[in-house]
Amino acid sequence: MKLNVNGDEHEIACSTLAELMAALDYEGSWLATAVNGELVHAADRDGWRLRDHDRIEILSPMKGG
Amino acid sequence: MLQVYDTEITSRLLLGTAGYPSPAVLSDAVRASQTQIVTVSLRRETAGGKAGGAFFELIRELGTKILPNTAGCHTAKEAVLTAKMAREVFRTNWIKLEVIGNHDTLQPDVFALVEAARILSNEGFEVFPYTTDDLVVAERLLEAGCRVLMPWCAPIGSAMGPQNLSALRSMRAHFPDVPLIVDAGIGRPSHAATVMELGFDAVLLNTAVAGAGDPALMASGFARAIEAGRQAFEAGVLEPRDMAVPSTPVIGKAVFS
Numbered sequence: 001m002k003l004n005v006n007g008d009e010h011e012i013a014c015s016t017l018a019e020l021m022a023a024l025d026y027e028g029s030w031l032a033t034a035v036n037g038e039l040v041h042a043a044d045r046d047g048w049r050l051r052d053h054d055r056i057e058i059l060s061p062m063k064g065g
Numbered sequence: 066m067l068q069v070y071d072t073e074i075t076s077r078l079l080l081g082t083a084g085y086p087s088p089a090v091l092s093d094a095v096r097a098s099q100t101q102i103v104t105v106s107l108r109r110e111t112a113g114g115k116a117g118g119a120f121f122e123l124i125r126e127l128g129t130k131i132l133p134n135t136a137g138c139h140t141a142k143e144a145v146l147t148a149k150m151a152r153e154v155f156r157t158n159w160i161k162l163e164v165i166g167n168h169d170t171l172q173p174d175v176f177a178l179v180e181a182a183r184i185l186s187n188e189g190f191e192v193f194p195y196t197t198d199d200l201v202v203a204e205r206l207l208e209a210g211c212r213v214l215m216p217w218c219a220p221i222g223s224a225m226g227p228q229n230l231s232a233l234r235s236m237r238a239h240f241p242d243v244p245l246i247v248d249a250g251i252g253r254p255s256h257a258a259t260v261m262e263l264g265f266d267a268v269l270l271n272t273a274v275a276g277a278g279d280p281a282l283m284a285s286g287f288a289r290a291i292e293a294g295r296q297a298f299e300a301g302v303l304e305p306r307d308m309a310v311p312s313t314p315v316i317g318k319a320v321f322s
Contacts (some may be wrong), residue, residue: 006109025113030121032107032150037142039149050108057109059150060117061124063091064106064134065081065221 004055019046020056032059067266069213069244070159072130072192074101077261078291079132079246080284081271088123090280095127099283102130104161104269106137121154132193134161139174141181148185160185161215161248163195171221171249174182175202181208182292186210195248198232200239207243214243215269218260219250222272230263237264254283254290261294262302 003010005024014020017033017040033040034057040048050056067074080100085091095103110117124131133151138144141164148160164181166174173196176242182192186209194206198216206214216236219225227233228250237245245261248269257268268291275281 005067005112026110027120028115028151030118030154031110032153032290034146039146039153042154057150059107059154060110060114061121061154062106062108062117063081063083063120064104064136065083 001050001052003050004053006058007058010033015049016046017050017056018045019033020050021045021058026058028060030061066306067244069246069267074130074267076101077295078257078284078288079269080103080247080274082124083271084275085280086196086246088120091275092123092127093281094274094284095129097281098274099287100129100284100288102132103127104132104134104271105155106134107147107154126248130159131157132159132161132175133157134195135163135181137165138163139165139177141184144177144181145184148181148190150187152182152190158189158191159193160190161193161195173197173217175199175205178202182211182233183209188213189236198229198236200236203236203240203243207240209256212243213246215246215248217249218247218256219252223250224249224252224273224276226252227259230259233260233263235263248249254269254286257287258290258294258297260295263296267291277278 012023014023035057066282067149076099078098078100079102080098081104082091102115135144135147138147144164164174164177164182166172178194180196185192192211193213193215195215196202201216220229246267246269247265250255251270252273274280274284
């Protein structure tokens, strides 16, 4: 499946958002996720099925003004 | 004591966390400022990265309240999604709402700002909108549900200080009961003291502290200036006069010739 994760194209075998994150070694309670411009709560990642060409954003706390 | 939404704060300085030479210097500056609110953002995490987690831990150890921002968003849609993601991570309904409309000045797109403020307020967010000193926009933001306004006094990071004092005075006069926090453009403690003397409730700083030679010392200087400006406002500032007025009594003056 072709997926865009944080702006980078990936060809990866996974069916859910949680599986994608595990495959790419994303872990931590501080991560926030969105798929195709919609927030996906942490609790919903296990059941969130991905589709070809989905755009995924994985964000993390950062300094800011 | 200042109340922002349902939170009472004693420090009238809000501090940004960007641009410090090191995490240790950031921590020292936050402590020296005695701030109770720091701003943070959300950015893309690299695969396997732990940078966000380390930063979050540093911020939590400071023990302040966290005000996440939507910095860098250029549309209402982007800002709303970023706010929702920030709520997921930081577990707060507070959001410093920024929707940028111009690349050079980082001036807010006030139309998208009002739209995003309405959506977020309806979804339970407590919105701190980064806005201009325009009174009509301010009215619209209040109508949209905002109970705090954060006007710029100069472009973000410019250090120019208050560029339009009459507009700031006007804003204070029009909204006597709304917490007004000057956000952006402050360069030095005297700028902060100036807006506090006008009756603004607080000041949000970042670059002026982070970019100083000694950020912790500058944070302390700003804290004192903000307190001094507030005391001056509460005490009642003497208005300027055109003519000299002798301070020493004239009556009873000796006549020597």
